[in-house]
Amino acid sequence: MKKEVRQAKIEQLITQNEIGTQEELMDVLAQEGIKATQATISRDIREMRIIKEPNGSGRIRYTIFKGNSPSEEEKMYAAISDSVTDVTLVQTMNVVHTLPRTANVLSAIIDDLKKEEVVGTIAGYDTILVISKNKEDAKIMNDLFNKYLRIGRS
Structure with missing residues (x-):
């Protein structure tokens, strides 16, 4: 699978689900039919600038850090x-x-x-x-x- 397709799916999944670990992300990707190693997921997280932040209930979840806005x-x-x-x-x-x-x-x-x-x-x-x-x-x-x-x- 092409990196761009995998990363687009990762963005969709972390936006729609409360995913807080690489293992959870790998499991959800596998359920979608996408196989990726931990090293690949780690690299995707770094390239996509995915960070962890607390949700409303105190659980940590992945989100994409959006930067370069005027503010x-x-x-x-x-x-x-x-x-x-x-x-x-x-x-x-x-x-x-x-x-x-x-x-x-x-x-x-x-x-x-x-x-x-x-x-x-x-x-x-x-x-x-x-x-x-x-x-x-x-x-x-x-x-x-x-x-x-x-x-x-x-």
Whole structure:
């Protein structure tokens, strides 16, 4: 099966179903007659920019991160205000603590913006490591996080 067809089916399935793991996705694809290895699914998830986010009942589900809209900066500011609980500047990095299960969404937004002050991010369950190329860029990002963190607390 062609990658484009498989990925279109994956998008349809995660939009219509609450799928939260690669195993669940592989099972649903198999039910649709599409056989794919875990490595293929993992690659598709990365290429399609599929992220995990909580649904209304607290269960984690896959969704496709949509980026490059004109309001991505506002989305980042809102995500900082809504989810960041603390930020610590460490040399050329910012350690950003978030509410549980929100780190990967904010990290994806930051990555998508391709800010010149950010070399890359690493996200976990409730922590993001924002890596900058120098102390000045890290300070700019720290100031940005702190500005919108305070807005969320007021």
